[in-house]
Amino acid sequence: MPRSVSGVEMRKRQAAHIEAPPQAPGQPRPNTCCLCWCGCCKCLWNEDRMERSERQTPTKMDSIEAAEEQHPNLDEVLSWARSFEMMLRSLEGREIFREFLRSEYSEDNLLFWLACDELKKETNPSVVDEKARIIYEDYVSILSPKEVSLDSRVREGINQSLAEPSNLMYEEAQLQIYTLMHRDSYPRFLNSSVYRDLLANRRRTCLDT
Secondary structure (H helix, E strand, O other): OOOOOOHHHHHHHHHHHHOOOOOOOOOOOOOOOOOOOOOOOOOHHHHHHHHHHHHHOOOHHHHHHHHHHHOOOHHHHHHHHHOHHHHHHOHHHHHHHHHHHHHOOOHHHHHHHHHHHHHHOOOOHHHHHHHHHHHHHHHHOOOOOOOOOOOHHHHHHHHHOOOOOOOOOOHHHHHHHHHHHHHHHHHHHHOOHHHHHHHHHHHHHHHHO
């Protein structure tokens, strides 16, 4: 069986790559990372991931316009206050909740949850490996550019799964983030101007029709 990669071993690999001598001018730089899991700054995979992240980062205006284009009705907006799960399963609900989380600098929690949810639907091993790797690089690696509120026990469990990635390897981490958002961010969202303004707008629309 493939040997699990411990946190200590991973840090050693990262340090080795970071301290590696510079490449000679004109000479192609090889991808020296083992499966690119380490997320070191000299890894071509990491450079591609950083560029992809920068291209895909939405602005606040993007979220507002997306929500307005979908035009959730009053009943749907009210349903978000009754069920956190219902809000997450709604495209419009996620966009509005994401806008709120961005204002609290915790948007990455939702993005991580969505990425894990998408991974769980995959059955193709090569696609699972790729998506699991991207999630690790983006949210879990000690050098990842995004911050997700996972405890050390869960992170270590993910590290142990790196040798054999699966579509369920982030299940416990996803549940932890879900619980955090449900108990902490969701109540504040319902009391925020983001949600209240949208609710008031939909009520006015109903009165006008």
